[in-house]
Amino acid sequence: MTKKARPRALLKRLISWRRGFQIVFGLSLYLAISNWGISLWWVIAAGSALGIFLGKFFCRWMCPMGAIMEMMMGAGDEDGRKRSFYNYFKMGCPIAWAGGFLNRMSLFRVRVADASRCKSCNICDEACYVAQFAPGHSLHLKDLINPSTHFSCSRCLNCVKACPAGALTFQARL
Numbered sequence: 619m620t621k622k623a624r625p626r627a628l629l630k631r632l633i634s635w636r637r638g639f640q641i642v643f644g645l646s647l648y649l650a651i652s653n654w655g656i657s658l659w660w661v662i663a664a665g666s667a668l669g670i671f672l673g674k675f676f677c678r679w680m681c682p683m684g685a686i687m688e689m690m691m692g693a694g695d696e697d698g699r700k701r702s703f704y705n706y707f708k709m710g711c712p713i714a715w716a717g718g719f720l721n722r723m724s725l726f727r728v729r730v731a732d733a734s735r736c737k738s739c740n741i742c743d744e745a746c747y748v749a750q751f752a753p754g755h756s757l758h759l760k761d762l763i764n765p766s767t768h769f770s771c772s773r774c775l776n777c778v779k780a781c782p783a784g785a786l787t788f789q790a791r792l
């Protein structure tokens with residue numbers, strides 16, 4: 619494996635563990651609020667501030683309610699699930715509203731890191747509920763809008779995981 623391929627492989631592995639992270643973080647947060655007296659306002663403030671760096675990351679990686687909602691929406695056909703995620707992540711909670719608003723400016727976003735690897739297979743857009751339901755959005759077509767800047771992108775990173783060529787990444791805009 620080349621030096622450049624290693625971080626991409628590690629990122630894909632982390633994404634495949636996302637639900638595990640979400641359950642562990644979610645349970646920890648629940649315990650912190652219910653047993654240790656951590657104020658919900660602190661959680662809302664910290665989760666919203668996280669949006670400056672990662673956008674609406676909290677919902678799909680750290681939120682206990684998000685984990686429950688995701689399990690509830692797990693049933694049904696693939697298109698129905700994608701539409702539910704698209705609509706659900708438009709409503710959200712205060713952290714989701716702040717994160718969704720900050721998606722447009724967050725330091726990290728999904729992007730094509732290596733255009734020479736992209737085969738224009740469109741698998742990323744098929745995996746992304748924003749690209750499926752928001753007109754004019756695409757992860758790989760340059761003249762369309764990047765779905766990870768859309769309010770509904772919850773940093774599921776399904777697009778990065780789905781790209782067979784390893785062309786997509788979730789990276790800081792430096």
Ligand code: SF4
Pocket residue numbers: 730735736737738739740741742743757758780781782783784785786
């Ligand atoms: S899945 Fe990867 S290779 Fe295919 S169009 Fe998207 S970025 Fe390009």
Ligand code: SF4
Pocket residue numbers: 728745746747748749765766770771772773774775776777778
């Ligand atoms: S992380 Fe990728 S697949 Fe998930 S909603 Fe955002 S752009 Fe779409």
